């Protein structure tokens with residue numbers, strides 16, 4: 001089930017970051033072993049009642065002259081319109097209604113996207129409510145008063161936001177064709193790869209029914225099998241600032257990965273793997289998707305016998321949080337290893353939804369425990385009672401133990417590796433949940 005996307009739009013200083021932090025809370029730093037992205041406040045996972053959604057901050061505007069602010073706000077709003085299921089339009093009760101707010105409101109209204117008007121800095125409802133009503137003039141509906149910093153009014157606001165989420169069982173869920181997201185930094189060759197994969201077999205380029213987003217999906221057929229390519233390269237922005245281009249490529253990646261079964265992370269071989277590649281890779285890793293690293297432009301690299309080995313080492317080092325990812329050296333230009341991409345995609349998708357039996361799983365773990373004693377702390381040894389797979393996409397295992405605190409990351413890693421020795425699970429992350437069961441042993 002892909003999570004709804006909620007984008008926050010608003011003028012500088014209205015409190016976007018504050019709202020973001022309040023809603024995302026500690027969840028922002030949950031993934032310790034993935035690089036930067038979550039800490040950049042570009043996106044975060046939010047849980048509210050039974051709802052989970054991805055919050056995106058399209059902002060990051062430097063306050064400048066009024067003209068610049070307006071044009072940047074339009075840009076932000078456009079990104080939100082292109083990517084989000086629901087838009088939160090944030091305004092500031094202290095600054096009151098501004099010209100730019102009106103212009104952006106017009107734009108949002110025309111998009112027909114659900115918009116929730118949020119009036120921030122209402123720290124005292126009695127005092128500020130009369131000023132809140134002024135925002136009805138924007139013509140985008142009822143203003144929801146909140147205080148992001150004092151955590152007031154957020155419940156009512158979120159109730160309104162989740163009301164607009166698309167119904168859970170839409171056509172996209174029933175469609176069993178694999179969905180492939182092609183992500184990567186600007187200029188690494190994403191469009192070229194999409195075109196090469198689609199080639200003459202491109203069937204339709206269309207909006208897939210049931211999605212409220214405007215992403216363009218391409219349906220392709222290879223060896224008699226259908227796939228849907230989720231294209232993040234099609235949308236062009238005339239951003240001038242480097243940080244903005246980066247922010248936008250991350251937002252595009254988040255929204256595409258959310259809907260995908262398998263992710264092709266495209267890296268430019270002529271540049272080598274970089275920290276920004278790692279940030280984008282982290283998006284797919286966090287969401288437990290199948291991952292294939294496509295080292296593109298391999299035709300343009302001067303190679304020797306060690307090139308593949310050297311590139312692989314460097315990738316494994318910079319993307320150390322995803323040692324399970326498949327790596328392919330390709331050329332979107334010449335079509336080198338195109339069949340291999342499809343073959344690997346099929347395998348990775350299968351691995352990402354593979355189930356293994358509880359019996360054999362427990363045998364493997366028992367053997368692993370016999371080979372390497374579980375850790376102890378203050379004379380108490382970790383005991384592993386039982387392991388079972390509870391979910392797929394990604395394969396998720398629950399391990400029952402005597403004391404959670406004794407289950408170190410390194411021992412989980414060890415068990416993961418033993419499980420991989422038997423079942424492979426190439427290209428997919430595995431998730432482990434440790435539960436305590438005090439009554440045994």
Ligand SMILES: Nc1nc2c(ncn2[C@@H]2O[C@H](COP(=O)(O)OP(=O)(O)OP(=O)(O)O)[C@@H](O)[C@H]2O)c(=O)[nH]1
Nearest residue numbers: 012013014015016017018059061121147148149150
């Ligand atoms: N009184 C009050 N101040 C707030 C509230 N929310 C945010 N602020 C303050 O407003 C200022 C701007 O908040 P930010 O969250 O940085 O605003 P922003 O929209 O992210 O700003 P940019 O990064 O410039 O786009 C800060 O000084 C916050 O402390 C609120 O609910 N009440």
Ligand SMILES: Nc1nc2c(ncn2[C@@H]2O[C@H](COP(=O)(O)OP(=O)(O)OP(=O)(O)O)[C@@H](O)[C@H]2O)c(=O)[nH]1
Nearest residue numbers: 185186187188189190191192233297300331332333
């Ligand atoms: N030599 C070589 N050049 C390539 C290859 N793939 C793409 N290119 C070139 O790299 C440049 C960027 O390719 P695009 O496909 O536009 O890259 P993109 O990732 O879609 O770029 P954005 O839309 O900006 O994110 C173009 O000049 C391509 O011709 C390849 O396999 N080999």
